[in-house]
Amino acid sequence: MTVVNDKIKEEVREIVCDFFAEECEVDVEEITDNSNIITDLGGDSLMFLALIEIFTKKYDQEIDLKTIGKYSIKHPVETIGELIDMQLKIIEYGNDIINFDA
Amino acid sequence: MKTAFIFPAFITEYLGNELAILEKLSAVFPEYLLRSSKATGENYINFSVNDPSFTEDELRSQIISYTFSCCLADTLISKGLKPDFLAGYSMGLYAALYAGKAIGFNEGVRLIEQAFLISKQKISGTDAGMGSVIGLTTGEIDEIIGKEVLEVDIANTNSKYAHLVTGRMEDVNRLLETARETGALHVSLLPVKTPYHSRLLAETQHEFRQFINDKVTIRESGYPVISSIDQRQFTSPEEISREFTHNLFQKLDWHTTFKTMLLQDVQHFVECGAGKSLYNISRFVPGDFKVYPMHKIQTLIT
Numbered sequence: 001m002t003v004v005n006d007k008i009k010e011e012v013r014e015i016v017c018d019f020f021a022e023e024c025e026v027d028v029e030e031i032t033d034n035s036n037i038i039t040d041l042g043g044d045s046l047m048f049l050a051l052i053e054i055f056t057k058k059y060d061q062e063i064d065l066k067t068i069g070k071y072s073i074k075h076p077v078e079t080i081g082e083l084i085d086m087q088l089k090i091i092e093y094g095n096d097i098i099n100f101d102a
Numbered sequence: 103m104k105t106a107f108i109f110p111a112f113i114t115e116y117l118g119n120e121l122a123i124l125e126k127l128s129a130v131f132p133e134y135l136l137r138s139s140k141a142t143g144e145n146y147i148n149f150s151v152n153d154p155s156f157t158e159d160e161l162r163s164q165i166i167s168y169t170f171s172c173c174l175a176d177t178l179i180s181k182g183l184k185p186d187f188l189a190g191y192s193m194g195l196y197a198a199l200y201a202g203k204a205i206g207f208n209e210g211v212r213l214i215e216q217a218f219l220i221s222k223q224k225i226s227g228t229d230a231g232m233g234s235v236i237g238l239t240t241g242e243i244d245e246i247i248g249k250e251v252l253e254v255d256i257a258n259t260n261s262k263y264a265h266l267v268t269g270r271m272e273d274v275n276r277l278l279e280t281a282r283e284t285g286a287l288h289v290s291l292l293p294v295k296t297p298y299h300s301r302l303l304a305e306t307q308h309e310f311r312q313f314i315n316d317k318v319t320i321r322e323s324g325y326p327v328i329s330s331i332d333q334r335q336f337t338s339p340e341e342i343s344r345e346f347t348h349n350l351f352q353k354l355d356w357h358t359t360f361k362t363m364l365l366q367d368v369q370h371f372v373e374c375g376a377g378k379s380l381y382n383i384s385r386f387v388p389g390d391f392k393v394y395p396m397h398k399i400q401t402l403i404t
Contacts (some may be wrong), residue, residue: 025389044382045236045287045288045290046264046382046386047382047385047399049236049237049263049264049287049386050385050386052287065237065238065263065285065287066209066237066238066242066285066286067285068237068285068287069237069238069282069284069285069286069287070285072287073200073282073283083345086358089355095337098109
């Protein structure tokens with residue numbers, strides 16, 4: 001289990017926003033927590049997968065994607081804020097995210 | 103450093119500004135729409151990316167995709183940007199072989215039409231379709247298919263964790279549902295009623311081959327083509343004919359096809375078509391390369 005501090009939170013936010021700004025060709029300033037990934041930014045599920053790969057490499061995690069998939073059934077991600085929140089939980093709990101029900 | 107022209111299948115998502123981009127490239131797209139109209143006897147001249155009668159009709163969307171690809175490939179080659187390799191993603195194969203001058207424009211249109219018609223006849227009465235599964239491996243999907251005894255095949259491996267599936271609609275739906283429960287990150291049904299790259303279309307090969315033998319003149323491709331089925335390199339009319347027939351019912355592996363071109367020292371991939379679907383898929387291939395979707399192509403020729 002990794003302790004998620006303010007530095008990591010800031011890092012994750014920056015990576016997520018920069019990623020969507022580049023991939024969706026929008027100004028990073030336009031991306032907020034409430035931005036809907038699909039309807040506002042024109043993103044897709046492949047981008048979500050790409051981001052997970054970026055973070056697992058960065059934080060040297062071995063994540064079974066299926067645990068994230070199962071978690072996302074109960075906690076669907078639609079906005080940038082929700083995506084950042086989920087990513088922080090993945091970093092914090094790893095594959096145990098599946099047991100995280102709050 | 104080598105360049106590959108890669109050709110998308112039917113477009114599910116347009117950028118929206120494709121016509122303006124082509125105009126900026128001095129491409130004469132209206133002339134290609136006219137050629138498609140003449141070849142099919144249908145009106146393609148009034149095409150708009152916002153008109154669902156073009157974008158949501160399965161056959162028409164394939165013809166439009168082919169028209170975009172041919173126009174773009176011709177424009178780029180005329181401006182001096184020549185490919186070292188060609189590769190077609192699924193039904194993008196026809197435009198790839200047009201770019202290699204192995205077939206003429208009208209022959210490509212006729213091949214698309216005929217492939218569609220024969221496929222429809224073979225599955226007549228069967229409700230079929232295709233879906234997308236993100237987040238599971240080939241093995242995990244095959245396990246579901248085996249356990250649930252589904253008449254579904256993996257149609258295309260886009261990356262280790264991104265696949266298209268194809269088969270009977272009821273079974274495709276069942277697979278998507280089980281895949282999500284198993285832990286797939288995302289599943290979706292594609293707007294396609296023909297089970298391309300499925301065993302359901304295996305019986306198309308004799309009739310389609312006959313059509314090709316009787317009605318289509320295939321020449322040697324001017325550029326080597328990388329097969330999306332088995333990644334072999336080919337140029338001969340015999341190999342092209344085989345690829346056309348097998349492309350309808352065999353599983354594709356775009357991920358390995360892409361990596362095969364990387365091994366051939368390709369560093370520039372030009373997505374010859376509307377949208378940016380091949381660019382999106384390429385995110386998951388490691389390596390030092392760049393994919394240029396339509397709206398980035400200008401940077402290559404100025």
